[in-house]
Amino acid sequence: MEFDIRLVAPLATTIGIMVSIYLWILNQKKKRLSFKVLSCEPILKLSGYARRHLQVRFDGQIVDDASVVLLRLTNSGHLPINVSDYISEISICFNPGALVLMADVRATAPADLDERTEARGSLGLIKTLEDRRVVLERVLLNDGDSLTLQVVVRNHSGRLQVKGHINGISKIEEEKKYLLTPRLLTSGGVTIMIASMFLCEPSSFFYWGFEDILPYVQLFAMGLLLLLVGLRWPKPIDLV
Template structure:
């Protein structure tokens, strides 16, 4: 039994400090990881008139620096350097900008504008193209185009203005996220941005120490670890998530030797069944992950783990962030071959697909988006250049999800399909809304977003109760695995309505 007598020696100040620290850290963690706001933060880094002023006590008049634009003198010139960051926990999609976001410069007019320090670089190029001079010159307002701004993206506007006013204001509304979102003004930070991270890390360390000191004897659950060897094969869509889960499990259960060797959903399940027919003992030490239910195999046992959400990935150069299922079918059957036909840039559409019928991602895309239609033949081996000189479309195939996303990220005009959590990590990729609904785990339960599938874990027969196979399966379905699954864009079946996962 836990002894509370030790609390008598703890003074009131210590208790208050501990509670305050825990409260601060919890608030920071909730705001960063639970509320998942969509936040667009702007900072006015420079707002100054252009001129050389005399020192105090000097009588000579100010020496003005003459600024000319297109041959004409700019009266009362000033410059503004405006930085914008996606500082929230979610990507910002074009349709999140319910009201146009604008920045106003009272009593001043914009003379010229340049996009600087954009990350990624393609985001800056897109803004330069979308912000033609006709949109802002001789106005006192800069209207931000409706574009996709992924987590961690940032860019700066350098503006030359004319007029005697000062200050910058903003208008517009940004929606989205589990608790909404918004546009926020943030004063220039006193120090490097890493201070926020340092504060968060320090808070977590101190809170962890306090919790360990006071509650370790009553809250620490018994560990159900099993030793041995296990090989996880199958879906490449969930491979990054499985690697993270393996690392988390092995950190607690150090005698577990777990290997991740993704080879495609159908390949994994078929290989497990074939191995079981030859070597039942070795087969009992494997788990095959499958995007969707596998074909019937009498000796295999499958159980749903989570819903894996997929997304259509488009290279940002296309400047298309929303597609209908009809448009996607017309792209993949060769009727639409240029992004200009979809309201984007004059670029050829380059389809990057997964190889053959063994890919679960390809099967889900065909069933959920293409309504059962098959994809076209291959016109290119390297995706960027066509080997078939007479092909009217551009299409290649790759072996894994990582390869697909790498190609889409690198090639102008590329499009593909992949698991949501992995696709979010590539800076040159926009995740297209389908039929007006953005890819989001929150849109799965009500079935408004339809490009998803249930991820199953298959074993050869029912694993023995104390085996590493059984223990790792239990871990996949446990609350400890939930944060890892959610980071990977998966929804644990336990969080969904009864019967949702089958």
């Protein structure tokens, strides 16, 4: 069965329209708050004979089983999160049995983020420390603003949740290490480019007219566009 070349141009146009609509939907303004665990390491990493001769103390207590958790909270949406949007404070919740020893804000973007809150206690953007929770102050977060927390916690199993009720946000989501959308775009783009080259043999350029080759060029250009969009898809920046 011979492939009808007249179908290539409508196919390329359809793909272009679908990609444009999809990108338009992605760029619609919406509120979104996400978090990412940058690292989770035990305070004492030694093992064997040397481990038995070392102790780590915090306020006079032995905390050899403590871990240091580095977590970043980011306004990853397109709209600011105002103080009036908070229904309840944001809190970092650890597993049952965990014990938070201390927490501090390691970095913020912008650097003067703590000046936006009226409650400027000794903990800054941290409101309270509970047994297994770190509660944050209500603060204005513009698009792209973030704060990185450093938490020392005992008996940490590696699991945590970021909770809070904010108007317009159904759930505080965890950032994915590997994004599905750019992978689909790059894979689809490469597939379309290869398909367009297989459908149009090199020898065809010598006896085909411009009208015959144009649909294949359009299809190849569409694949290249998808590939470039996937490669240039914005990736989370680690502000450590």
